[in-house]
Amino acid sequence: MLSQRTWEAALGALQVEVPKADFAAWFRDARFVRAGGREIVVAVPTVFAKEIVTRRYREMVARAVSKAHGGDVDVTFVVQAEQPAGPPAWLADPAPAPAPVPAAAPPAGTAPGVRLNPRYTFERFVVGSSNRLAHAAALRVSERPGDVYNPLFLYSGVGLGKTHLLHAIGRAVLAQRPETRMRYVPCETFVNELLHAIRTEGRGDRRRRFRERYRSVDLLMVDDVEFLSRTEASQEEMFHTFNAIYEAGGQIVLTSDRPPREIARLEARLRSRFEVGLVADIQAPDLDLRRMILHQHAAASGASVSDEVVDFLADRITRNVRELEGALTRTLIYAELHGLELQPAAAEQALSGLGRAAASRPPATAAILAATSRHFDVSQDALLGKRRDARTAGVRQVAMYLMRNDGRETLPEIGRVLGGRDHTTVLHGCNKIERRLKLEDQLKADIEAIRVHLSD
Numbered sequence: 001m002l003s004q005r006t007w008e009a010a011l012g013a014l015q016v017e018v019p020k021a022d023f024a025a026w027f028r029d030a031r032f033v034r035a036g037g038r039e040i041v042v043a044v045p046t047v048f049a050k051e052i053v054t055r056r057y058r059e060m061v062a063r064a065v066s067k068a069h070g071g072d073v074d075v076t077f078v079v080q081a082e083q084p085a086g087p088p089a090w091l092a093d094p095a096p097a098p099a100p101v102p103a104a105a106p107p108a109g110t111a112p113g114v115r116l117n118p119r120y121t122f123e124r125f126v127v128g129s130s131n132r133l134a135h136a137a138a139l140r141v142s143e144r145p146g147d148v149y150n151p152l153f154l155y156s157g158v159g160l161g162k163t164h165l166l167h168a169i170g171r172a173v174l175a176q177r178p179e180t181r182m183r184y185v186p187c188e189t190f191v192n193e194l195l196h197a198i199r200t201e202g203r204g205d206r207r208r209r210f211r212e213r214y215r216s217v218d219l220l221m222v223d224d225v226e227f228l229s230r231t232e233a234s235q236e237e238m239f240h241t242f243n244a245i246y247e248a249g250g251q252i253v254l255t256s257d258r259p260p261r262e263i264a265r266l267e268a269r270l271r272s273r274f275e276v277g278l279v280a281d282i283q284a285p286d287l288d289l290r291r292m293i294l295h296q297h298a299a300a301s302g303a304s305v306s307d308e309v310v311d312f313l314a315d316r317i318t319r320n321v322r323e324l325e326g327a328l329t330r331t332l333i334y335a336e337l338h339g340l341e342l343q344p345a346a347a348e349q350a351l352s353g354l355g356r357a358a359a360s361r362p363p364a365t366a367a368i369l370a371a372t373s374r375h376f377d378v379s380q381d382a383l384l385g386k387r388r389d390a391r392t393a394g395v396r397q398v399a400m401y402l403m404r405n406d407g408r409e410t411l412p413e414i415g416r417v418l419g420g421r422d423h424t425t426v427l428h429g430c431n432k433i434e435r436r437l438k439l440e441d442q443l444k445a446d447i448e449a450i451r452v453h454l455s456d
Helices: 004-017 020-026 047-069 132-143 164-177 187-200 206-215 225-232 233-248 269-276 287-301 309-317 320-336 344-359 365-376 380-384 390-405 411-417 424-435 441-455
Strands: 031-036 040-046 074-079 152-156 182-186 219-221 249-258 278-282
Touching: 004 031, 004 040, 004 047, 004 269, 020 047, 040 047, 040 225, 047 074, 047 320, 132 152, 132 164, 132 249, 132 278, 152 164, 164 182, 164 219, 164 249, 182 187, 182 206, 187 206, 187 219, 187 225, 187 424, 206 219, 206 233, 219 233, 225 233, 225 249, 233 249, 233 269, 287 320, 309 320, 309 344, 320 344, 320 441, 365 380, 365 411, 365 441, 380 390, 390 411, 390 424, 390 441, 411 424, 424 441
Parallel strands: 040 074, 152 249, 152 278, 182 219, 219 249
Antiparallel strands: 031 040
């Protein structure tokens, strides 16, 4: 009978047959899902991993499973996020908390209600001359929260690593002091929660609960604090929140796309508090740092990438780390989809496809809708209709995000294309994907895979 034991036996045989590095890259995290009839279903972590194992190893795996079972077996690879046990975290809105049950303690570096990207650790942050001060300060804060550099204010352009350091601080503090009361929040969420509490103040004491949630912590980390300048109420609330935590000996860490003195309409009293600790910037990575980042990202992806490809990408992408890693991911996916060797020529083709889409005509909304529908196997009729289940709504938001960022359509036009939705709904969907891109590696891979198809 097909079972998990069958898969484990096959996995043992594969470990002997497959080169050690390849086994570690593609099969170490593969998990048995289910079996029925003459089929076994195995989950791998990412879309890219699914493409690799299906293209390169499917027949080999089928032979190993068939031998372990004693009869012909077909093997199907799926992405872990696709399993029916529930939608991926990035597709689902937070569900109501279930009734409390006895549970094991959370792993080190985690805390109830705190979502931190497991990839964003100090160990995976590549240090160079452009980010050395910010990294050293963040490390010191994680070792002695509340004692040094309080507040720590990190600023940089998009995609240079400030959010990475923010998450790394949180994970390191919780690993060393699991009892720490911590809250990490994008500033936009802080502002929206405050405005909601103000609007509904008559229904219970929601504003009091809001204040308790943010002021009774040992470590407060707020991403993109430039959003505070949008309302006076949010600045007032942050001022008192800052004072409460600071006076109680708690640590505050803030990030922004600019230093405090350049945040428009930021009150002087807040500006002075943001500057009382350490303000550190992160610059664009130099060539050597870009090479190191690419080598590390390749190793984390389980891919073998030559120095020639790394040098090509490092020379081509200079603006930020996120673009650099995205270029490598795009190159890996493009080479696999088109059966190309991983050489500079393949990287050039992958990036030139992106360049053509940006330089000439952006992809049409119809093409984006079709590619998104096909990638997630959700019908276009469902995306255009009124279905609001978590999976359909999440995929629809991906389409909104791509139409806005790649198709460069206006919010009202996107709403019109997607079944006559209001532009505020579109803006909410785009912002939600932006936030989750900071946390969900699977979502990044999905969007990059759609972009590869759009550039063909």
